[in-house]
Amino acid sequence: MSATLPMQISYPEQLPVTQRRHDIAEAIRDHQVVIVAGETGSGKTTQLPKICLELGRGQEGGVIGHTQPRRIAARTVAERIAAELGTELGQLVGYQVRFTDRSSAQTMVKVMTDGILLAEVQRDRDLRRYDTIIIDEAHERSLNIDFILGYVKQLLPRRPDLKVVITSATIDPRRFSAHFDDAPVIEVSGRMYPVEVRYRELTDDQTQGITDAVRELLTAGPGDILVFLSGEREIRDAADALRRLRPTRVSDAFEVLSLYARLSSAEQHRVFAPHQRRRVVLATNVAETSLTVPGIRYVVDTGLARISRFSARTKVQRLPIEPISKASADQRKGRCGRQADGICIRLYAEEDFDARPEFTDPEIVRTNLASVILQMTALGLGDIGRFPFVEPPDTRSVQAGIQLLEEIGAITSARRARRSKPRGRAETRMADGRTAVSSGKNATPALTTIGRQLAQLPVDPRLGRMIVEGHRNGCLREVIIVAAALSIQDPRERPSEQQDAADAAHRRFADPTSDFAGLLNLWGFVKEQQKELSSSAFRRLCKTDFLNYLRIREWQDLDSQLRQVSKQLGLSLTKTPASAEAVHRSLLAGLLSHIGMKDVDKRDYLGARGSRFAIFPGSALAKKQPPFVMSAELVETSRLWGRVNAAIEPEWAESIGAHLVKRTYSEPHWEYKRGAVMAFEKVTLYGIPIVSERKVDYGRIDRAVARDLFIRHALVQGEWRTHHRFFHANQEVLAEAEELEQRARRRGIVVDDETLFDFYDERVGPDVVSTAHFDSWWKQQRRTTPQLLEFSLDLVVQDAADDLSVQEFPDVWRHGDAAMPLVYEFDPGAESDGVTVEI
DNA sequence: TGGGGATTT
DSSP states (O other): OOTTOSSOOOOOTTSHHHHTHHHHHHHHHHOSEEEEEEOTTSOHHHHHHHHHHHTTTTOTTOEEEEEESSHHHHHHHHHHHHHHHTOOBTTTEEEEETTEEEOOTTOSEEEEEHHHHHHHHTTOTTOTTEEEEEETTGGGOOHHHHHHHHHHHHHGGGOTTOEEEEEEOSSOHHHHHHHTTSOOEEEEOOOOOOEEEEEOOOSSOHHHHHHHHHHHHHTTOSSEEEEEOSSHHHHHHHHHHHHHOOOSSGGGOEEEEEEOTTSOHHHHHHHHSOOSSEEEEEEOGGGTTTOOOTTEEEEEEOSEEEOOEEOTTTOOEEOOEEEOOHHHHHHHHTTSOSSSOEEEEESSOHHHHHHSOSSOOOGGGTSOOHHHHHHHHHTTOOOGGGSOOSSOOOHHHHHHHHHHHHHTTSEEOHHHHHHOOOTTSHHHHTOOOOOOOOOSTTOOOEEOHHHHHHHHSSSOHHHHHHHHHHHHTTOHHHHHHHHHHHHSOOSBOOOGGGHHHHHHHHHTTOOTTBHHHHHHHHHHHHHHHHHHSOHHHHHHHHHHTTBOHHHHHHHHHHHHHHHHHHHHTTOOOOSSOOOHHHHHHHHHTTOGGGEEEEETTTTEEEOGGGOEEEEOTTSTTSSSOOSEEEESOEEESSSEEEOSEEEOOHHHHHHHTTTTOEEEEEEEEEETTTTEEEEEEEEEETTEEEEEEEEEEGGGTOHHHHHHHHIIIIIISOOOOOOOHHHHHHHHHHHHHHHHHHHHTOSSOBOOHHHHHHHHHHHSOTTOOBHHHHHHHHHHHHHHOTTTTOOOHHHHBOGGGTTOOGGGSOSEEEETTEEEEEEEEOOTTSTTOEEEEOO
16 A cells, blocks of 8 residues: 555554554545544654555655644654654655755655645645645644634535544544534543642742742652743742742752743753753743653642733733633643653642633634734635634634734725725825724725735734835835844843843944834844854854844844745845835834824823833833834733834824824914915824824815805905905995994994805805915906906995985084084994094 | 743745
8 A cells, every 4th residue: 555655664662642543544544534632642743644654645746744833843743753764854754844944856744834834825725735734733723723724624625635634632622523524533542640730729929839839849759840930020039939948958959940932042951951950940831832841740830821812902912911721731730740650739729720711712812813814815715704713713803903904004995995085185185094894794805915915925914014115115125124023032132140241232232212223233233243253153252242043043034035025026125225214114104003102291102092001121212212102012911011112203104104094173264474274283193193283274174164264354354465456345345334334323234244254155266265266266257257246335234224325424514614524433431432523 | 110932935
């Protein structure tokens, strides 16, 4: 059956999976999808590809694809399979992770990260390259795994020849089985020594609980202790307390080590180095799946972890400390007992454990979905609501993802497309910043040109958006460097013992107005040193300058990758150095909802949608906080923090966010000097005032109101200096009527302003909103109707005053030869009231 | 005024 296989396949007898290999082979032969459930040590990861090979799969043009959640795992799994098959890595067995492809045309088993498989979907929609796909560690339920499980589900009918094997820890294999129409489940036992669980509910604080537990375990026998905590601070507190602990016996002496992802590589390596003394390792979740600490006999579990959650309401990522699930607690427990019996002390009550949720929420229900939606839309997968997810994300999260994609101009919803108007018109500029987009029923957004480009860029959509804008602003080189830095882990190290020295070393690159500029400075320094130094001297420099060499390499690799993809997208690199403003304007294109306005009183920032955030203390902007900032990352921990920031000019956001800004106008008023109606414009972006009181020509905003005010003030009230004949003639007519009022000692003879307004309103052209508009309109109009705007005395005098005439009230009192002027005034109570003869 | 962990043609 394996005629084309060059070697004999054998299975290590001691592995539990070996006993079930015939059942597994049979199941794969008879079913399209098989679930293999088994704990660590069952051998499923390495033996399943061999079973598939023996079934004749991975041959004659097809490849066995095998996905891993992490890069390191992809490499080591491939190495082990290759070794067991007695072949060289990269031939029959290969692997591919980002930046490294060690597979070839001969490769029958290709181990890769799940992200690589997803990326391949873009150009091989039916995954024709594979005849078998093994999805390992599916219980981890990462975003990638859930997307693959959904994608494969809808692919199966189109690829009846494709076999899929899902592997999972023994927790809940039924869920996967149900997702794949009751696919058979084969359970394989693990190879674990028994672990005794002791519940020690906290009576004091956590640090006390940890020291008590450690003391208890020290007396239980030899072996290292692994403590799970929620974060760096808790680790520091516990380490301090444990170092103060004085063991009563010499044999109880131990050293304390920390382990978390941001630890410097030297500090991390200590954990894996051989050692004599007993150890207590204080770790975050990094030790739950990613790193295996060797030689652990005992586990202390605080039962807590920081879990990332995305709030669809506030649109920010949160990192609350939460009680972990049963599955996670059991995974922690399983970290001891790999070499001998173990003990796991849980710092909570058994009833507490029993009441906890079975599983940790899968990432897809906890994360920002913009990237997934973008990829799905690019793949033409249609309605997200109908995609066969194992566990569909919440509608509100999907909406939030769509909203973000709209913010960065990646998609246009059907509604927005219908509403859009030609640019440059007042209506267009008055974009309403509407937030709701599409209902679940017609949630099929359309990709814009930008969106199609973003789908090709292997970075977060916000970062991709910066890159696209960088091309437009002639600073692609710089923006790619920044975007690359933002998508990897910070290459700057801050070892716990030398924080001040590390900060000082890093401060050399800091720019007080921009952390992004600081990254560019660091990049320049690294490039220069690399040019001048030998490879080993450069590594030494990294160490003394508190830089993580591997992450620097990762940064540079990602930079090259992004340059290459950009080139394919037709985005061109610039040779000449770009201005800081061009770079920051480009970055802002991806961070429109991450801007903030300084609140001087509260020493923090007003952010989008009424949120408030503070500058993270590690930022170069923490000391002198500028009036407006943008933040690359907003994460809520003890409070909402902006981690990587730069000062911005708020006006930049007005043009880049033209599709989102709201404009409101106040105090429209006539300005005599300008001969126009002006008003104050306020521009807000997500509720942040980016322009507070800008005087604008209101005629372009609201024609009706501006015309009304023009007529009232310029024409009716005469607040205008002009030579138009009708204007002066009308004023004389009015003056005559007013004189009549004085002489007749009656008010109400002259018509009120409303009548005059109506007169002009009926006659003046509809577009006349200022003196300039009037002049050009009247220039045409008066040729045909020169008298159009002239008042008659009849118009300005009330009907009831018709019987009166100015002649009845003479201007002069004649007495003999003398002619004395008469002055009329109607002002009861005043001395001048009545007729006054001037002698 | 101090943040869990992965991953990408």
